[in-house]
Amino acid sequence: MADEVVQPEGTLLVTPEDIANAEGAEGLHLPTNAELLENEEAKDKEGNTDGGQVPGGTPDPAAPKAQAEEVVYEEVADPGEFTPGDYSFELTVFDAEGKNPKVVKITSLDQFDTLLESDPNLGNSAAVARAFRAQTKMERGLEDDTKAYEAKKQEYDQTVQNAAARESQMSQWQSELDYLVGKGELPPMPAELHVSKANWNDPTVAKQPAVKAQMELLEYFRVENAARTKAKLAPMTSLLDAYQGFARQAEKAQTQSDRELNAQARKNAGAKVAPSAPRPATTAPKGISIGRTGLLG
Numbered sequence: 001m002a003d004e005v006v007q008p009e010g011t012l013l014v015t016p017e018d019i020a021n022a023e024g025a026e027g028l029h030l031p032t033n034a035e036l037l038e039n040e041e042a043k044d045k046e047g048n049t050d051g052g053q054v055p056g057g058t059p060d061p062a063a064p065k066a067q068a069e070e071v072v073y074e075e076v077a078d079p080g081e082f083t084p085g086d087y088s089f090e091l092t093v094f095d096a097e098g099k100n101p102k103v104v105k106i107t108s109l110d111q112f113d114t115l116l117e118s119d120p121n122l123g124n125s126a127a128v129a130r131a132f133r134a135q136t137k138m139e140r141g142l143e144d145d146t147k148a149y150e151a152k153k154q155e156y157d158q159t160v161q162n163a164a165a166r167e168s169q170m171s172q173w174q175s176e177l178d179y180l181v182g183k184g185e186l187p188p189m190p191a192e193l194h195v196s197k198a199n200w201n202d203p204t205v206a207k208q209p210a211v212k213a214q215m216e217l218l219e220y221f222r223v224e225n226a227a228r229t230k231a232k233l234a235p236m237t238s239l240l241d242a243y244q245g246f247a248r249q250a251e252k253a254q255t256q257s258d259r260e261l262n263a264q265a266r267k268n269a270g271a272k273v274a275p276s277a278p279r280p281a282t283t284a285p286k287g288i289s290i291g292r293t294g295l296l297g
Helices: 016-021 033-046 109-117 125-182 209-230 239-272
Strands: 089-093 102-106
Touching: 089 125, 102 109, 102 125, 109 125, 125 209, 125 239, 209 239
Parallel strands: none
Antiparallel strands: 089 102
């Protein structure tokens, strides 16, 4: 992906491409902490590129939303079975009298060791030295080939395991989104708007209620995990947990909006109230009341 697999950590970087390309899950991607920190450091150097985010990881409603970024995973080829290079060499072996030369091709270290056990006559000391140099070259070559193969095999195995972990995580997130839809927390997703069939980067598609609701939740998940990772806190891995925070944030924003609307309504109502008319002046002497009186007698 063979080291033990560690479940992906870090922030959710969600794009329609991620969902559409996830086999069986149409899912999402959760980059590792290392990927996240690298992205955050790059953003810090280049300035605020979070699409209008304010400190604390809260999106600025007045700022335009950033375009979705496509995450590309590098494919790693399966190295297959180990096939070492050809380090074979030839030796000329003589009989005890130094006659009857016979050429022997050495193709493995074991074959060379077996030949040495028979105490062969290689002719002279120079031939013996050449034989041992060839044996050393073979040994080093095989060691290098083995190390290179093991590195490729480990990388491939890790890639396979990471892909399986991502697919499992994506499947979980898709199930959680379906659960939220079933509970009525998110609008139902029409079949024609499913990310595997529609381009969520298209503004016309993105403004559809079902798509907009899921994208807002996923964006909250990404922003919140970015803030947590930057604060060296464990990120969320569940969209259900993210939805609780997302709903609280939306409720808080709605409450503040209602307060502002109510305050403005009271202000407008107060401005419409006419001032009390002043009482007319009177010239009657003190103690004398002017007005209609009842009939006397």
